[in-house]
Amino acid sequence: MAEETKEPVGFSDLGLSETVLQALKAKGFEVPSPIQEKSIPILLEGKYDVIGQAQTGTGKTAAFGLPIIDVIEKEGKHVKAIILTPTRELAIQVSDELNSLKGKKRLNILPIYGGQPIDRQIMSLRKGIDIVVGTPGRVQDHIQRKTLKIDQLDFFVLDEADEMLNMGFLEDIEAILKVTNTDKRMLFFSATMPKPILKLAQSYMREGHQEIAVKAELTTRLTDQ
Numbered sequence: 001m002a003e004e005t006k007e008p009v010g011f012s013d014l015g016l017s018e019t020v021l022q023a024l025k026a027k028g029f030e031v032p033s034p035i036q037e038k039s040i041p042i043l044l045e046g047k048y049d050v051i052g053q054a055q056t057g058t059g060k061t062a063a064f065g066l067p068i069i070d071v072i073e074k075e076g077k078h079v080k081a082i083i084l085t086p087t088r089e090l091a092i093q094v095s096d097e098l099n100s101l102k103g104k105k106r107l108n109i110l111p112i113y114g115g116q117p118i119d120r121q122i123m124s125l126r127k128g129i130d131i132v133v134g135t136p137g138r139v140q141d142h143i144q145r146k147t148l149k150i151d152q153l154d155f156f157v158l159d160e161a162d163e164m165l166n167m168g169f170l171e172d173i174e175a176i177l178k179v180t181n182t183d184k185r186m187l188f189f190s191a192t193m194p195k196p197i198l199k200l201a202q203s204y205m206r207e208g209h210q211e212i213a214v215k216a217e218l219t220t221r222l223t224d225q
């Protein structure tokens, strides 16, 4: 039997706005990676919570970042999306990547992490931040100081969820989740899917969440970083 040839899929086939398509062009991304191709349409559809699994370096940031940028509406000063990362380096990296993907959309994106003076972060948060990318400790610190409110979220994202659990952040994640609104969408992205993550998803995600996995042998790392 002849093998079916699959039409190559481009970013413009995934339902993304012209604004982010332009940003992608400027960034030089030509084709979506497998995890991007699978996640973006589901996330743009606006219904399901999602667990996405693919190796490190396969473009998971844009897989959740592009639809978040497109879906959230720049209205009001409240935080609309929070992305938790295990390390400060990753918080900065994800924040930089989102800034380069937002194109002309005027969104304020702020990394918050330990080791940086908290006053500076407080001043930025006061101005109104749309997307916070933070490490669990500093995020909790801001919540306790009431300098960060995350009770009107559209999205709650765990990036490198397996690393977060390895580093002992489960309790912090659960404490942070407690102060969020229940009608947010939850996205977990991870290189591996150990049981505690699936359990966390079962406890906190809404019914009918989608699981997206890209097998290791199908992925090539986009860059050698």
Ligand code: ADP
Pocket (backbone or CB within 6 Å): 028, 029, 030, 031, 032, 033, 036, 054, 055, 056, 057, 058, 059, 060, 061, 062, 097, 222, 223
């Ligand atoms: P992960 O979160 O899976 O570890 P990243 O989102 O950090 O991976 O992406 C790895 C690198 O690949 C980054 O430098 C990113 O800018 C780049 N990248 C992501 N998607 C694409 C794409 N579709 N085409 C080209 N480069 C991409």
